[in-house]
Amino acid sequence: MVQERYYPWRLCMRENKLPLPTQAREYREHEVADNGRVETLLAAISDQRELLKEMKGRHLLSAWHLDRELVMQLMRQSALYEQAPRPHGTSLTGQILINAFLDQPVNRTRMSFESAAYSLGASVMDVDHLPTGHTDDVGAMVEIAEIFNSYGDLVVLRTADTEGFDAIVQDSQIPVINGGNGEVENPSQALVDLYTLFKWRPELMSPDVEDDRKIQIGIFGAPGHTRTVHSLMILMTQFPWAFSRVLVFGRIAGIFRPQQREELEAKGLNIETTAELYPKETMFGCLTKELPQMDVLYSHLLKPLDISKIDRDMAIDALKPNAMVLCPTVHMKEFGRLLDDSSNNGYFSQARNAAYVRMSVLQAI
Missing domain, CATH: 3.40.50.1370 (Aspartate/ornithine carbamoyltransferase)
Known part of the structure; x- marks a missing residue:
């Protein structure tokens, strides 16, 4: 039988003081969570950050678009962000990310992209369904693409099928990150x-x-x-x-x-x-x-x-x-x-x- 978890903050509920957030994790995890892992990863990857310029202004639609060197530089930059305390900077201030998850509004991919955008100073526009009156046919997707072009600088897009996804990408004048084109990919x-x-x-x-x-x-x-x-x-x-x-x-x-x-x-x-x-x-x-x-x-x-x-x-x-x-x-x-x-x-x-x-x-x- 699983024991009921003990919650110390409940002791403060009837006391005249506000409880503090938990200061440390109270559960076990895999050793990947241990301190020092980020530093070890950074030490294993040489600094070739100029390779990341290849991605500037481009779509990320498939994992096939990423070669080994580019993957490693993305990991290096990720480790630098993890290593640094918040705030992480304002490099994307003035930019608008459109989080368009048209088939599954609440999910971890969407939340992490939103957190990432805010952490870099960008604004986020959430779109979790098609506008009223629109259908999911290809013709309607062309109009959706034009709306995205007008309202944002980059879109993370998830659709229930590949047809709607492809139609939006075809007419997108801003970079698209594939957040899920049906069952196919999430790079x-x-x-x-x-x-x-x-x-x-x-x-x-x-x-x-x-x-x-x-x-x-x-x-x-x-x-x-x-x-x-x-x-x-x-x-x-x-x-x-x-x-x-x-x-x-x-x-x-x-x-x-x-x-x-x-x-x-x-x-x-x-x-x-x-x-x-x-x-x-x-x-x-x-x-x-x-x-x-x-x-x-x-x-x-x-x-x-x-x-x-x-x-x-x-x-x-x-x-x-x-x-x-x-x-x-x-x-x-x-x-x-x-x-x-x-x-x-x-x-x-x-x-x-x-x-x-x-x-x-x-x-x-």
């Missing part, structure tokens, strides 16, 4: 994920990384139908030597788009699936066999698996003590109960990192 989230991973092990950025430092990563989510997973695997191809094995958990076929897996493997990723390795095994059986080997688990949504609660708890107990669990969205309470206060919890650090990484992207563009 800035992939940057957040790699930043979190390389803060933990900066040596993974080097082709000379020792074999015993390479990682096995387990992925929950169909790469062909999950934008965060798709973009992450694309960026992983810039550092293929870092990953000794990429295992996609799932019991169904068709988890990749046509030619997607072949393209990723041609770039150096060693991809396996549990459906191929264990065609007759249950999901619980797959988990008990593979979780003890995983260094990183990445799940787009930490939702209950198709196994019993007891089996799920037993499977999570099989994790390495320092295995890092990452989740780019709000997780389900069933997993929070098991992982929030644990040495496997890397997703709180991942969430904190999102603002710094998106500050770097906004500054560069």
